[in-house]
Amino acid sequence: MAVAVPGAATPKKQKGRPGSGIPARLSIRILVWVRRVSQAGFLGLFLYFLFQTGFRGSFASAETAVRLPLPVEGFLLADPFVAAMTLLSTHTIYRGLVWSIGLLALTLVVGRVFCGWICPFGTLHHFFGWIFPSRYLRGNKRVESNKTAPGRQRVKYYLLYAFLAASLMGSVIGGLFDPICVAVRAIGLAVIPAVQYVTGVASTLSGATGMRPVQGAADSAQDFLAQTVWQSKQFYFHHTWFIGILFVAILFMNRIIPRFWCRVLCPLGAFLGVFARFALFGMEKDHAKCTDCNLCLVNCQGADSPQGGVKWRQDECHMCMNCENACPEDVIKFKFLPNRKSALTVPDTGRRTAIATAAAGAVMIPAARIADVIDANYDHKVIRPPGSVEEREFLERCIRCAECMKVCPNNALHPAFFEAGIEGIWTPILIPRIGYCEHSCVLCGQVCPTGAIQKITEEQKMGIGQKPVSIGTAFYDQGRCLPWGMATPCIVCEEFCPTSPKAIWVEEVDIPKRLPIAGDNGKEPEMTTVHVQRPHVDPSLCIGCGACEKVCPVQDKPAVYVTNVGESRSKTNVILLEDTNYNRPG
Amino acid sequence: MRDLSRRELLQRVGAAGIVLGGAAAVARLRYDPGLVSAAASKERPQTRDYRLREAPAELAQLAVAKNDPEPEALVRKAVEALGGMKRFISRGDIVVVKPNIGWDRTPIQAANTNPRVVAEVVKLAFDAGAKRVVVTDASCNEPGRCFQRSGIWKATYDVGAEVVLPAAHRFRGMRLKGEVLDEWPVYTPLINADKVINVPVAKHHNLSRYTAAMKNWYGSLGGRRNRLHQNIDVSIADLATFMQPTLTIVDGFRVLMRNGPQGGNVADAKEMRTVIASVDQVAADAYGCQLIGRTAEEIPYIRMAHERGLGTMQWKDLRWVEV
Ligand code: SF4
Ligand code: SF4
Ligand code: SF4
Numbered sequence: 001m002a003v004a005v006p007g008a009a010t011p012k013k014q015k016g017r018p019g020s021g022i023p024a025r026l027s028i029r030i031l032v033w034v035r036r037v038s039q040a041g042f043l044g045l046f047l048y049f050l051f052q053t054g055f056r057g058s059f060a061s062a063e064t065a066v067r068l069p070l071p072v073e074g075f076l077l078a079d080p081f082v083a084a085m086t087l088l089s090t091h092t093i094y095r096g097l098v099w100s101i102g103l104l105a106l107t108l109v110v111g112r113v114f115c116g117w118i119c120p121f122g123t124l125h126h127f128f129g130w131i132f133p134s135r136y137l138r139g140n141k142r143v144e145s146n147k148t149a150p151g152r153q154r155v156k157y158y159l160l161y162a163f164l165a166a167s168l169m170g171s172v173i174g175g176l177f178d179p180i181c182v183a184v185r186a187i188g189l190a191v192i193p194a195v196q197y198v199t200g201v202a203s204t205l206s207g208a209t210g211m212r213p214v215q216g217a218a219d220s221a222q223d224f225l226a227q228t229v230w231q232s233k234q235f236y237f238h239h240t241w242f243i244g245i246l247f248v249a250i251l252f253m254n255r256i257i258p259r260f261w262c263r264v265l266c267p268l269g270a271f272l273g274v275f276a277r278f279a280l281f282g283m284e285k286d287h288a289k290c291t292d293c294n295l296c297l298v299n300c301q302g303a304d305s306p307q308g309g310v311k312w313r314q315d316e317c318h319m320c321m322n323c324e325n326a327c328p329e330d331v332i333k334f335k336f337l338p339n340r341k342s343a344l345t346v347p348d349t350g351r352r353t354a355i356a357t358a359a360a361g362a363v364m365i366p367a368a369r370i371a372d373v374i375d376a377n378y379d380h381k382v383i384r385p386p387g388s389v390e391e392r393e394f395l396e397r398c399i400r401c402a403e404c405m406k407v408c409p410n411n412a413l414h415p416a417f418f419e420a421g422i423e424g425i426w427t428p429i430l431i432p433r434i435g436y437c438e439h440s441c442v443l444c445g446q447v448c449p450t451g452a453i454q455k456i457t458e459e460q461k462m463g464i465g466q467k468p469v470s471i472g473t474a475f476y477d478q479g480r481c482l483p484w485g486m487a488t489p490c491i492v493c494e495e496f497c498p499t500s501p502k503a504i505w506v507e508e509v510d511i512p513k514r515l516p517i518a519g520d521n522g523k524e525p526e527m528t529t530v531h532v533q534r535p536h537v538d539p540s541l542c543i544g545c546g547a548c549e550k551v552c553p554v555q556d557k558p559a560v561y562v563t564n565v566g567e568s569r570s571k572t573n574v575i576l577l578e579d580t581n582y583n584r585p586g
Numbered sequence: 587m588r589d590l591s592r593r594e595l596l597q598r599v600g601a602a603g604i605v606l607g608g609a610a611a612v613a614r615l616r617y618d619p620g621l622v623s624a625a626a627s628k629e630r631p632q633t634r635d636y637r638l639r640e641a642p643a644e645l646a647q648l649a650v651a652k653n654d655p656e657p658e659a660l661v662r663k664a665v666e667a668l669g670g671m672k673r674f675i676s677r678g679d680i681v682v683v684k685p686n687i688g689w690d691r692t693p694i695q696a697a698n699t700n701p702r703v704v705a706e707v708v709k710l711a712f713d714a715g716a717k718r719v720v721v722t723d724a725s726c727n728e729p730g731r732c733f734q735r736s737g738i739w740k741a742t743y744d745v746g747a748e749v750v751l752p753a754a755h756r757f758r759g760m761r762l763k764g765e766v767l768d769e770w771p772v773y774t775p776l777i778n779a780d781k782v783i784n785v786p787v788a789k790h791h792n793l794s795r796y797t798a799a800m801k802n803w804y805g806s807l808g809g810r811r812n813r814l815h816q817n818i819d820v821s822i823a824d825l826a827t828f829m830q831p832t833l834t835i836v837d838g839f840r841v842l843m844r845n846g847p848q849g850g851n852v853a854d855a856k857e858m859r860t861v862i863a864s865v866d867q868v869a870a871d872a873y874g875c876q877l878i879g880r881t882a883e884e885i886p887y888i889r890m891a892h893e894r895g896l897g898t899m900q901w902k903d904l905r906w907v908e909v
Binding site for chain 1: 690692693701726727728729730731733734735736737739740743751752753754755756758791792793810812813815816817818845847848849850851854
């Protein structure tokens, strides 16, 4: 078998080459290597940013504001699909998203270079298609699977049009399919915690061996990983199994169709494909010289018809240059300002289907909203991170990239499942029982690339000289609360309440309590009097951080819990008259 | 059908027999009759007593330094009055310094031990010949934030201490066999040391009224320690039974007078410019509670610790000095 390894077609053994065996131009051979280095580098950078999306403490002085030193959300800021969606939904480009113009400019010069050279998710697929090809991906079958399959490759354009239309209707649900979002979400919320869990088990086992050196080595390894890859405590994410399974399934598809994701599903690829038609750099083919050896197809990443005799599909090409590198006959030439005789530059999507899918995308949003979740029966569990904008605008902005969930130092933020409705799947919600919102923390707003969570300051959040940001209100379940229902001292909730004055105040009472032992001769147990402090919430001071709910010792269903009512971002979801002000700006 | 050869027959029967025998052996070895009675363990309770044996009659047992605008000077004076750090630390010791780094608060809010006090203790320990000084605590709020914003991380790192943040693998289940604390995950950096110096901060606590030295050992536990509040006094006494430090240095430089233990408002704290050093953690608390206007009799855990013989609440009976 000639070459079964895409991206590794080395021109070193000339005699193995069929045909005239002309080696590729030196510049192309070098470029292919530069591409590999670039792919590895950007994947590494992406993972490094992901690992740094968290707070591990620092030597800064006590008064320094806690911020991440790196632009860890950088890949999302450079993502023009994200910028386009939010532009359509909010009619603005939020802060760092202007960087995406750079990527657009790059595409206008050299086509979908992002897909072949930069995209970390694409690189993962490239890599998996290379190391785990199935027996269906050898020789001729590989050639077949790398031929353009217009039917399935159109899907991504339809998805793109549907998502852009949905954005226009006020929901950037397309983030579900944005490759950077998928990668952050799946690796950040499923892969990293799972690997951490496994190492935790391994380190417990090594502790159980009782051998000091083994234990010591395991502890140092844990320390190192906790400082570099994850945090010192295990994170858990709501329903993350689903995110993990989808990720594995998409990676698995590479065994059958190489880069299935990039060719079939990726709306960012489609977006760049639409603009690739303007690219100044591209391929020219000399059909006459082609001997149908198919070496180009063996190595093709984009399934964009590099072989002679058919037209090159510029919108599908990832610009990996494997084809020219592999071609033994001088058929394929990448150059600036090529003639377009042998190329198709525009996506070949049917106009009717394109319109129909766009319409479907536009209709989807009202259809999702006539379900009861936004206007009529807003779920009390949808506690949004501090600094979030009002729910409708939130849905216009949140691309479900999971940056906020990854960065939250307390594991408080989680991908919603159906709590926020089908439209809100994987948007962030706060689950206080798993983690509460740390009083002085504003990190989620710092990393949010779209402004769904605004970049608030500590002063705004804690309410220094102003009203603090509230994300909900705490309520007591007096039947379960120890001082209220069981005449037992407790008030851990009050201890953890971070506001000053505390939103939880206690009432000192002496109340009867039955002794937990039967009286003499089977009589009723004796009664006694105990002194307890009964907690109360002051709704005008409560900020809904959930610290009380997190620490309540009533283990299964806490005796104090937070719901989203009273959140500062809403003018309607309020309890107190004083907070109801429809004339308030913003 | 072909007849089985004798050999094949034996092989097959033998293989089946081995599997059955193996299953039976596993069942016999690992048989669980259920309802194993939790046999009361005969183990002695685990304790960590780091106190010095000898107590020379000429040296004070409780020293209170007052009225110096520099917290470092207060620490130095108080320790000097007890006979100097050399008395407590030998050359080559591994010393663990346990401040209160419980809350995501800055030094001015006085919810954690003052970083300057902790750093001075670290310096004194190094000057007395300590090989390594470890500064650590198991925080209530997110540890990274508590360590940074308390200022203790930077202050002690700058003077050469090893700052250890809590992590899951650093807790190990131990039998404390206290009255309410039976078996709990204990924070191992605190129990693998030659000497332990407790450096709590004196402050108001809404449930136990006043907390400093003994309550600081909450920071040696993992698990869901929120349950301890149901019997907070006994659990503090249990912890004090488990952990007896070499030396206790109570930071009373700024004292949280209300809204304890977290505070949050600068106005909740009052500058009192006091540092208490003692070899008796019960006496240190008995003296310290006066800072917020309490007496030892009002605070049940101090009385319990006194009754258990862990120290004395009659601090005036000790040799004490004010400097
Ligand atoms: S709210 Fe969270 S998931 Fe949504 S866009 Fe912002 S960072 Fe990403
Ligand atoms: S502000 Fe709250 S929700 Fe946001 S990252 Fe910090 S702790 Fe998490
Ligand atoms: S922590 Fe829970 S049980 Fe305890 S007082 Fe608060 S609500 Fe009641």
